[in-house]
Amino acid sequence: MRLSKGFWQTYKEAPTDATIPSHQLMVRAGLIHKSGAGIYNYLPIGLRSIQKVENIIREELNKDDCYELTMSVVTPGELWQESGRWDSMGPLMLRAKDRGNRDLCISPTNEEAVVDIFKKSIKSYKQLPVTLYQINTKFRDEIRPRFGVMRGREFTMKDAYSFHASWECLEKGYQTLYRAYERIFTRIGLNFIAVEADAGAMADGKQKTHEFQVLARSGEDKVIFCKETGYAANIERAETSREKLDFDLSSPELKEVSTPGTATIEDVCNFLKQPQHRSLKSLVYSIINGEEEEFVLALLLGDDDLNEIKLNLWAKADHVKPATDNQLNQLGFVKGYIGPYDLKAKVKVIFDKEINLDGAYSTGANKDDAHFTGFVPSRDLKDIEKVDLRLSKSGDIHKADGKEGVVEEISGIEVGHVFQLGDKYTKSMNATVLDQNGKAVNPFMGCYGIGTTRTVAAAIEQSHDEDGIIWPVTIAPYHVHFATITKTSEYEELGDEIYDLLKENFEVLYDDRPKLGPGFKFKDADLLGLPIRVVLGERDHKKDSLFEIKVRKTKETFKVSKEDLISKIKELLEGAS
RNA sequence: CGGAGCGUAGCGCAGGGGUAGCGCACUUGCUUUGGGAGCAAGGGGUCGUAGGUUCAAAUCCUAUCGCUCCGACCA
Numbered sequence: 001m002r003l004s005k006g007f008w009q010t011y012k013e014a015p016t017d018a019t020i021p022s023h024q025l026m027v028r029a030g031l032i033h034k035s036g037a038g039i040y041n042y043l044p045i046g047l048r049s050i051q052k053v054e055n056i057i058r059e060e061l062n063k064d065d066c067y068e069l070t071m072s073v074v075t076p077g078e079l080w081q082e083s084g085r086w087d088s089m090g091p092l093m094l095r096a097k098d099r100g101n102r103d104l105c106i107s108p109t110n111e112e113a114v115v116d117i118f119k120k121s122i123k124s125y126k127q128l129p130v131t132l133y134q135i136n137t138k139f140r141d142e143i144r145p146r147f148g149v150m151r152g153r154e155f156t157m158k159d160a161y162s163f164h165a166s167w168e169c170l171e172k173g174y175q176t177l178y179r180a181y182e183r184i185f186t187r188i189g190l191n192f193i194a195v196e197a198d199a200g201a202m203a204d205g206k207q208k209t210h211e212f213q214v215l216a217r218s219g220e221d222k223v224i225f226c227k228e229t230g231y232a233a234n235i236e237r238a239e240t241s242r243e244k245l246d247f248d249l250s251s252p253e254l255k256e257v258s259t260p261g262t263a264t265i266e267d268v269c270n271f272l273k274q275p276q277h278r279s280l281k282s283l284v285y286s287i288i289n290g291e292e293e294e295f296v297l298a299l300l301l302g303d304d305d306l307n308e309i310k311l312n313l314w315a316k317a318d319h320v321k322p323a324t325d326n327q328l329n330q331l332g333f334v335k336g337y338i339g340p341y342d343l344k345a346k347v348k349v350i351f352d353k354e355i356n357l358d359g360a361y362s363t364g365a366n367k368d369d370a371h372f373t374g375f376v377p378s379r380d381l382k383d384i385e386k387v388d389l390r391l392s393k394s395g396d397i398h399k400a401d402g403k404e405g406v407v408e409e410i411s412g413i414e415v416g417h418v419f420q421l422g423d424k425y426t427k428s429m430n431a432t433v434l435d436q437n438g439k440a441v442n443p444f445m446g447c448y449g450i451g452t453t454r455t456v457a458a459a460i461e462q463s464h465d466e467d468g469i470i471w472p473v474t475i476a477p478y479h480v481h482f483a484t485i486t487k488t489s490e491y492e493e494l495g496d497e498i499y500d501l502l503k504e505n506f507e508v509l510y511d512d513r514p515k516l517g518p519g520f521k522f523k524d525a526d527l528l529g530l531p532i533r534v535v536l537g538e539r540d541h542k543k544d545s546l547f548e549i550k551v552r553k554t555k556e557t558f559k560v561s562k563e564d565l566i567s568k569i570k571e572l573l574e575g576a577s
Numbered sequence: 578c579g580g581a582g583c584g585u586a587g588c589g590c591a592g593g594g595g596u597a598g599c600g601c602a603c604u605u606g607c608u609u610u611g612g613g614a615g616c617a618a619g620g621g622g623u624c625g626u627a628g629g630u631u632c633a634a635a636u637c638c639u640a641u642c643g644c645u646c647c648g649a650c651c652a
Contacts, residue, residue, distance in 0.1 A: 011587090037645085143651070144649095517614055520612085527613095
């Protein structure tokens with residue numbers, strides 16, 4: 001593209017709402033333009049990167065016999081009513097009525113649509129397995145869109161769906177897509193890990209699911225990772241243990257002590273001069289199932305935190321949330337001094353698995369300014385239920401296959417997700433095939449997503465410097481940024497000639513804008529961050545007849561003749577990818 | 578949904594009852610050309626919207642809409 005005729009505008013300053021590097025750089029480099037909250041226009045140069053990501057995805061999925069189709073962005077409400085998600089999706093789904101007062105929605109995802117297509121096309125197990133995918137616009141009315149296209153409301157996603165006659169076949173299909181994802185993100189040049197994840201609302205929590213997380217400081221997700229055992233899991237899901245702790249196993253006397261003004265674990269433990277893991281954290285949670293609400297008292301070591309997702313899984317609830325101050329009062333709890341002993345309220349008490357039930361702990365006495373010390377659960381309470389409730393954290397231990405290591409907590413950006421859905425949707429939407437015995441069965445499904453626009457943002461988040469973006473070669477909008485610094489028409493013509501030469505071999509952005517100073521052009525080149533910059537400067541070329549090549553990533557420069565230009569760039573591009 | 582802000586030129590911001598401003602960007606001309614050039618001359622605004630107070634409102638008051646940040650939430 002010739003800039004003198006092209007469409008491109010850069011900015012020295014980023015808008016104030018852009019708080020992370022990828023968002024700031026995408027706006028400053030003229031790749032995207034905000035249209036509304038969480039809604040973006042993709043400008044010509046930015047679109048090229050998105051399309052490159054899409055093409056890499058296509059190439060890799062097509063290798064594994066996945067078939068691309070396109071489903072409608074606007075879908076009829078009936079489909080969602082059939083699966084039951086018209087209600088359960090809630091305000092996340094953007095809805096509308098057409099002129100006939102029929103319900104419509106903008107697809108936040110496409111399980112319903114793809115099952116509908118499947119139902120009308122596939123009748124026999126002999127036609128399975130099959131995997132369909134599309135790369136298409138989604139809309140999710142997020143509570144708080146932010147970080148540019150990283151968490152937009154409208155975004156593009158590759159979503160794939162596989163159908164299988166048996167669970168074994170689903171397992172195989174899942175592995176196939178998992179490996180395709182590894183190839184895709186490797187080609188894009190991302191530093192990623194696949195982590196065990198929580199199935200959330202998509203499944204009932206038993207099926208396998210992995211997230212592909214790009215490691216980046218600004219990531220919204222937390223990942224627990226162990227070098228020694230290779231364990232990697234989303235913190236929502238991670239199961240690790242504490243390093244060895246010195247519990248008080250002397251079975252001291254249970255007694256009430258006055259602990260004025262110590263409503264936090266930290267205050268109590270300072271006051272009692274004991275480590276925090278010798279106190280118990282008592283949390284009252286509301287367990288909500290439809291209209292029903294009950295309460296549970298969850299106990300954790302004083303320096304551990306509750307993982308609400310684990311509590312939710314244990315409770316098999318619609319959702320769980322901390323009891324409100326009012327609810328605590330009604331149950332007879334005193335905020336800051338809650339404990340499992342001498343309970344006034346009838347609530348179920350559960351202990352985290354890391355609590356040594358024979359150890360002695362301090363715990364709230366259920367009255368103002370008082371705690372118990374010497375509370376030994378196995379001695380002082382009946383009916384103890386142990387549950388894995390704690391949130392993993394840095395410094396925990398993970399053991400697997402005879403190996404053991406300390407885990408660390410890192411931030412990640414979720415760019416891909418693979419799920420085993422099972423028969424949830426084929427059942428609810430009554431999709432069947434005939435098996436070998438002529439019996440109608442619900443096939444098993446897998447679903448697999450990649451946020452394409454988010455992937456571009458993640459790549460920038462991972463690869464930039466103070467001057468701008470540093471594109472991985474595979475998704476750079478162009479390979480070569482060719483800039484001329486000319487004074488005479490003679491050199492403008494030479495520039496055009498070189499552009500034609502480069503164009504035959506590479507994707508080239510030609511900065512032929514007249515009358516712009518070198519500094520201006522260099523700043524723009526660094527900001528956009530194409531892998532290779534080539535400069536024809538009239539001043540220098542008059543002296544040595546050479547061209548300057550600069551590698552964006554390493555800042556190395558080379559001076560080469562016209563004859564060597566193409567081969568040198570090829571060599572550098574290969575080295576960079 | 579809780580808390581906190583902001584809406585003034587394309588972007589970044591100042592002004593705070595009495596003439597609509599600055600920097601960047603944009604247009605024209607001349608000079609400049611190896612790290613966001615200089616000079617000169619320009620274009621661009623119903624100060625988010627609607628009411629109110631006032632001789633007079635961008636400015637004060639009320640409502641409303643939009644946007645953002647922190648948190649909660651979240652395929």
